[in-house]
Amino acid sequence: MSHNPKATMIGSIAILLWSTLALFTTQANVVPPLLLLTLTFGVASLLFFLVYLIKGELKTSWKQTPKSAIIMGGLGFYFYHFCYFYAFQHAPPVEAGLIAYLWPLFIVLMAGMTKGNSLSWAHLAGAIIAFIGTGIMLQSKGNIEDAGNTTYHWTGYGAAFACALIWSSYSVANRRYQSVPSSAVLWYCLITTLLAGASHLTLEEQDWSLPLSTWMAILGLGFGPVGIAFFCWDFGVKKGNLSLLGVLSYTAPALSTAWLGLFTDAILTTGQVIACLLITAGALFASLMPNKKMPSTSEAKGI
Template sequence: MQLDHSGRLSSPWFGGAAAALAVVLWALVPLLVARAGELPPLRLSTLALLAGALGTLPMAHRRRHRDAPLSGAQRGLVYLGVPMLITGAVGASFAAFGRAPAEEAALILYAWPVLFLLASRYLSLGRLPAGTLLGAGLAFSGAALLVAPQALAGGVSGAWDGYALALLGALCWALYSLACQRSHWRLGERMHHQLLIASLMVGGASLALEGTAALPSPDVLLTGALLGFGPYGLAMLAWDRALRDPQAHRLGNLAHAVPVLATLFLVMAGVTQPDWRLPLAALLVVAGSLAASR
């Protein structure tokens, strides 16, 4: 799949379409994870990452470039560091959905665009403007709106482990997006390798921590394959393309719509009940993220 050298695919609309596709596919993750409830999180992560590696293989950009080859340290970052980020992001996300209510874990997890924005702003400007910090605080207040009632009712015995895992996943996704901006690393062309390495990492952890189990049902296998081909295959290629767009700083704002869509999909599927806190918290995340991006 050629991403950069076709006039049609390099149009300004293509970057926005790629980002929108990634957002919609990522918003389906909580619902798909809920449908695959019988699989332990690490085993589900292994299946999804393996399916993603197979799904991105025919779409990988195989054209040779004249760029300087990667150094030894860069190869270590691309083929070890980035797969570790993918492993942490996917594994922590799936575990979070199993330990906390899906809609709350999703809202915390998908606050990662704020973390990505703060890091990229600091790296580019050498400082964080007051407006950026104010917007980030407003966005995080959306997550606090959901977490605080749980903490007040049950203290640290509530779903804090799920919240912590969701925050870990958010940190990994933010760092992964920063890595995608390193154009000479060409992560999109190496996506299938990175997903395969990540699936081996998570598979080893699954065998050590979760042991062996019988083969899951065909429906669960299909759900894991859909997770891989969509949110962790096509969506990651699309997001890599969007981050290399000249308007990437604007396209990144589309990622703030993920918690809103994720909550909407969960309510529409009957997985969770409508709650007045959910739309308000989602609006705070979106409003704060957009304010920070200005």
């Protein structure tokens, strides 16, 4: 099968956009997580709605998308991003981002335990490498952080780890809906917006007086890693080189950490850099085991 180099390049834009999720989130960390979830997915929902309305695919998308898929997708998007935003408000951004990016590794491990697949030595070795990296990262941070804030940070670490578990579980379960059109993402985003909005009104204090810079970050999240990235990825995986895109996706943790180091006041320690390399290498090593049936990276991101 021939691959369109242009489509592969467009697909790689999605990976680049996803790597900015942590950066934009840190710029909007003054926003309560449920409100941030409501606003960013509201922007994404509006974007998807207008695009598919213009393309005339709204009715067909609704008819072709099982309600069980809409519920699962909406809940998956909601809980993953809530935990992600919460983690970045309750833990240092570099550590939170690296822990959350354990999801590619978890997908490989979970897929190896499903029917018709098996775990290999490469999967286990990759897991060990990545978890060693996580341990180095946490130990490195522990040496310099204030002991009085340890509980506060570990709450964020737990939320980041939940991100990895939620997204990997959702992605593997989503294999049952391979025939669902990619336009179903609209309904996932809409469900997420409604759930987040109701949760915000119930659980959080209503205060929309946000500075302009925060609103810009919210728009950046909604249009970029939560919005346009899905369009780029859909085009790339359908017409481009999926194998190459799958390998490139494991650069996201390193890119995410690099953006935080370059554009925020986060100071990267030697331990964090080593951890980033080990987590990325562990996930990549486990995913490249030959002759094993693994989920595609498009499924990894729920497309």
